[in-house]
Amino acid sequence: MDLEKGLESARVVIREDECKGCGLCINICPEKVLFEQKHLNRMGYHPAGYLGTGCIGCGFCFYQCPEPGAITVYKKGYVGEEVER
Amino acid sequence: MAEKVLKRADSFYPIFERKGGPTPDVTHYCPGCGHGVLHKLIAETIDDFGIRDRTILISPVGCSVFAYYYFRTGNIQSAHGRAPAVATGIKRVFPQSIVISYQGDGDLAAIGTNNILQAANRGEKITVFFVNNAIYGMTGGQMAPTTLIGQKTTTSPMGRKPGNEGFPIRMSELIATLHAPIYVERVALTDAKNSTRVRKAVRKALQNQIDNKGFSFVEVLSVCPSGWKMTPVQAKEWLTQEMIKAFPLGVYKDISDEIEAQPAKGNVFSVQGLREQLNLPEEKVAPATPVNKTATPEKYRNPRLKMAGFGGQGILMLGLGIAQAGMDAGYEVSWIPSYGPEMRGGTANCHVNLSTERIGSPLVTRPTVLIAMNLPSLEKFVDEVVPGGLIITDASLVTQPPARKDLEHLSIPATQIADELGNTRVANMVILGAYIAYTQILDQETVFASLPHFIKQKSLIGLNIQAIKKGIESISSQIKN
Numbered sequence: 319m320d321l322e323k324g325l326e327s328a329r330v331v332i333r334e335d336e337c338k339g340c341g342l343c344i345n346i347c348p349e350k351v352l353f354e355q356k357h358l359n360r361m362g363y364h365p366a367g368y369l370g371t372g373c374i375g376c377g378f379c380f381y382q383c384p385e386p387g388a389i390t391v392y393k394k395g396y397v398g399e400e401v402e403r
Numbered sequence: 404m405a406e407k408v409l410k411r412a413d414s415f416y417p418i419f420e421r422k423g424g425p426t427p428d429v430t431h432y433c434p435g436c437g438h439g440v441l442h443k444l445i446a447e448t449i450d451d452f453g454i455r456d457r458t459i460l461i462s463p464v465g466c467s468v469f470a471y472y473y474f475r476t477g478n479i480q481s482a483h484g485r486a487p488a489v490a491t492g493i494k495r496v497f498p499q500s501i502v503i504s505y506q507g508d509g510d511l512a513a514i515g516t517n518n519i520l521q522a523a524n525r526g527e528k529i530t531v532f533f534v535n536n537a538i539y540g541m542t543g544g545q546m547a548p549t550t551l552i553g554q555k556t557t558t559s560p561m562g563r564k565p566g567n568e569g570f571p572i573r574m575s576e577l578i579a580t581l582h583a584p585i586y587v588e589r590v591a592l593t594d595a596k597n598s599t600r601v602r603k604a605v606r607k608a609l610q611n612q613i614d615n616k617g618f619s620f621v622e623v624l625s626v627c628p629s630g631w632k633m634t635p636v637q638a639k640e641w642l643t644q645e646m647i648k649a650f651p652l653g654v655y656k657d658i659s660d661e662i663e664a665q666p667a668k669g670n671v672f673s674v675q676g677l678r679e680q681l682n683l684p685e686e687k688v689a690p691a692t693p694v695n696k697t698a699t700p701e702k703y704r705n706p707r708l709k710m711a712g713f714g715g716q717g718i719l720m721l722g723l724g725i726a727q728a729g730m731d732a733g734y735e736v737s738w739i740p741s742y743g744p745e746m747r748g749g750t751a752n753c754h755v756n757l758s759t760e761r762i763g764s765p766l767v768t769r770p771t772v773l774i775a776m777n778l779p780s781l782e783k784f785v786d787e788v789v790p791g792g793l794i795i796t797d798a799s800l801v802t803q804p805p806a807r808k809d810l811e812h813l814s815i816p817a818t819q820i821a822d823e824l825g826n827t828r829v830a831n832m833v834i835l836g837a838y839i840a841y842t843q844i845l846d847q848e849t850v851f852a853s854l855p856h857f858i859k860q861k862s863l864i865g866l867n868i869q870a871i872k873k874g875i876e877s878i879s880s881q882i883k884n
Contacts, residue, residue, distance in 0.1 A: 336428060339434055340435035342435055342639065346594070361426060377409045381409075381602070382440065384440050385430060386411045386443060387411035390410045391410075392407065392408050393406075393409075401411075
């Protein structure tokens with residue numbers, strides 16, 4: 319993703335293989351843009367997914383998620399590369 | 404939250420190599436677990452405050468026992484309930500370090516209740532994060548001291564009854580009654596609003612320590628979906644509806660503003676600093692004297708020794724002498740004493756390793772050399788000796804040879820020789836002389852030079868040297884015969 323000019327709208331990135339499908343992010347999302355996916359990940363959970371639009375960058379999901387790296391939230395105006403580990 | 408990105412904190416390892424297994428990039432916690440969320444808030448704060456290099460996290464016993472898998476800080480895992488004591492020690496030795504005691508309710512409010520109360524009462528300048536989920540999670544959902552009235556667990560299947568099991572212990576209220584703590588707050592990991600308060604409490608509790616103000620205690624109400632047998636979303640609901648009623652949120656004590664911030668002075672943790680604290684010399688890169696491996700016949704090299712006898716025969720000093728001389732000769736050595744409560748007349752034994760390589764365990768369970776200074780010791784340990792091993796007995800007290808025929812046996816009348824020298828208590832040194840002469844593991848000059856390190860009474864060194872020489876002679880006469 320090209321983030322050099324600054325993000326025009328916020329976005330959330332979910333690393334599906336690190337998601338344990340607890341659903342807390344889906345439950346807390348005020349914009350209801352997260353959902354439970356049908357497929358199973360490598361650990362046998364239904365990972366959370368992002369609809370692709372509508373994220374407002376509130377970070378609520380990030381602070382509900384127990385996994386250190388499963389969710390990354392980029393806010394509007396973020397400049398730089400996509401975050402690696 | 405001024406940052407434009409919320410991401411994995413740098414204070415977590417990028418890959419949890421200590422955890423290993425097929426998924427070393429995720430935690431071991433159950434889906435929806437509160438520990439993971441609190442870990443994130445703590446790691447984020449450590450990042451933001453720039454204190455990672457001087458933070459030491461003490462993990463407890465409980466689900467968070469493996470916190471050291473995750474935090475890229477200093478880590479110590481303590482005995483059950485004893486994290487505050489470990490934290491006390493570290494903080495006092497290294498006042499500039501940031502010491503976090505991370506404990507669950509089984510750890511802090513059950514087995515470690517007194518430990519935390521005393522640390523709080525002393526006002527140790529540490530930060531305690533107390534995760535209260537009203538149940539024993541790791542062991543499978545048993546009743547905890549914090550379990551709610553009526554709550555069903557595997558050990559309160561009909562629900563907790565006050566008449567039977569008492570009431571849930573409110574640790575924040577209890578600690579807030581003490582004089583010394585400066586900040587006590589209870590928060591809850593529920594919705595976004597409460598999570599923000601948890602985040603603020605974590606930051607305040609760590610800021611208090613950076614400012615060297617005093618004891619800070621944050622109780623975090625947290626979900627245990629597995630233990631409560633609920634989905635993570637149901638568990639959050641139950642925490643919000645039920646648990647907060649029993650454990651009201653809020654600040655129970657805060658006098659941190661009345662105390663002036665004065666960053667701690669004193670030691671920062673470093674290996675060099677630790678050596679200075681313990682008064683250790685500079686670490687030797689190579690052994691002082693290279694060990695001459697070839698002088699010793701192969702079967703006697705790198706011996707694992709067990710020596711045993713009556714208390715008072717000098718068994719422990721014999722072991723100490725071999726270990727000390729071995730160390731002076733450049734061997735890696737270990738020495739472990741084991742004795743009964745009696746000073747004299749009981750039994751004593753010790754374990755000694757001499758090795759040209761680093762020693763894994765100092766315990767000697769399969770000795771290559773057994774020194775038995777009396778008959779009961781021979782009978783007790785003879786079966787442990789490896790086939791082909793060496794047994795040295797004091798012929799004055801052990802009159803029968805060992806029953807096993809697959810061992811080498813050396814019988815030295817040590818007590819009698821010592822008696823002739825005028826002091827039966829140097830029988831141990833006669834044995835020492837015999838051992839080094841027979842196996843050529845150490846030369847006598849090294850042993851003589853090491854004596855002042857373990858013999859306190861300097862006037863006895865001459866006698867000990869005589870005894871060792873007699874021991875050496877006893878071997879040469881045996882070999883001649």
